[in-house]
Amino acid sequence: MSSRALPKTPPRPFVTANFAVTADGRISTRNFTPSDFSSKRDKRRLVKIRATCDAVLVGGRTLAADTMTLGIPGVRGKKLPLRVIVSNSGRIAPTLRVFEKPGAPIVIFTTRKMPAKTRDALASVADIFIHPTPVVDLALALAILRADYGVKRLVCEGGGTLLRSFAAADLLDEIHLTFCPLIFGGSAAPTLSGVPGKFLPKSTQLKLIEMKRAGDECLTRWSVVRKKTRTAK
Numbered sequence: 001m002s003s004r005a006l007p008k009t010p011p012r013p014f015v016t017a018n019f020a021v022t023a024d025g026r027i028s029t030r031n032f033t034p035s036d037f038s039s040k041r042d043k044r045r046l047v048k049i050r051a052t053c054d055a056v057l058v059g060g061r062t063l064a065a066d067t068m069t070l071g072i073p074g075v076r077g078k079k080l081p082l083r084v085i086v087s088n089s090g091r092i093a094p095t096l097r098v099f100e101k102p103g104a105p106i107v108i109f110t111t112r113k114m115p116a117k118t119r120d121a122l123a124s125v126a127d128i129f130i131h132p133t134p135v136v137d138l139a140l141a142l143a144i145l146r147a148d149y150g151v152k153r154l155v156c157e158g159g160g161t162l163l164r165s166f167a168a169a170d171l172l173d174e175i176h177l178t179f180c181p182l183i184f185g186g187s188a189a190p191t192l193s194g195v196p197g198k199f200l201p202k203s204t205q206l207k208l209i210e211m212k213r214a215g216d217e218c219l220t221r222w223s224v225v226r227k228k229t230r231t232a233k
């Protein structure tokens with residue numbers, strides 16, 4: 001018998017996430033209204049975090065709900081972060097603002113469910129990766145972003161369903177959370193891990209790295225703690 005090296009996990013970017021949450025942990029209302037409840041200061045912070053990254057990634061639903069353009073307002077001549085969209089259904093309206101706004105290249109990760117009409121309409125404005133699986137394989141998407149686009153640091157800006165998938169796949173490294181002085185209530189209002197439902201297969205252990213009071217908001221940064229695995233001798 002010969003000893004064989006284990007296959008290497010392909011390198012992926014460092015994944016940070018950024019969310020505003022209410023005091024009761026909601027990221028939106030039950031109607032999934034646009035997340036506009038944090039202060040201007042928090043929105044400036046979002047842009048600052050974006051500027052430290054090579055890519056900004058969002059789910060299709062958030063992109064549509066928040067009519068995002070994923071750019072950095074007022075910044076020119078600097079390498080803007082790649083704009084990355086993930087959608088299992090591929091039902092992304094080609095009329096969304098993000099496709100009209102000039103800026104960094106756009107990459108879409110989707111599945112075979114994407115309607116051919118949408119694919120044709122978006123092919124000239126985005127690189128589209130069609131995954132053969134029923135849901136986008138996020139680990140593979142990250143590996144492609146690293147290998148093909150040189151993305152070393154990526155920020156996921158939601159929504160909750162997508163963040164839950166990142167956490168379930170153990171692909172998160174850090175989370176920025178802004179706690180806002182509001183209570184929404186409502187069992188149907190999404191949280192950081194989507195609409196309250198099943199437990200994650202494994203909890204994500206966090207360590208508080210930064211905490212700053214800004215007006216009535218609390219700006220925090222948490223890193224994901226992973227147990228070191230022992231290497232076999």
Ligand SMILES: NC(=O)c1ccc[n+]([C@@H]2O[C@H](COP(=O)([O-])OP(=O)(O)OC[C@H]3O[C@@H](n4cnc5c(N)ncnc54)[C@H](OP(=O)(O)O)[C@@H]3O)[C@@H](O)[C@H]2O)c1
Pocket residue numbers: 018019020021026027028029031032033034035058059060061062063065066086087088089090091135136137138157158159160161162163165190194195
């Ligand atoms: N407070 C905040 O900071 C904040 C941040 C972001 C969003 N929000 C709010 O959150 C709400 C949207 O939340 P949401 O949970 O519905 O949106 P979401 O996380 O954007 O929805 C999941 C999206 O990701 C796509 N997706 C692709 N691959 C996936 C995978 N492997 N696993 C899971 N999802 C995958 C889904 O595809 P399909 O196209 O097939 O559905 C869907 O479009 C909006 O109201 C928005 O305003 C708040």
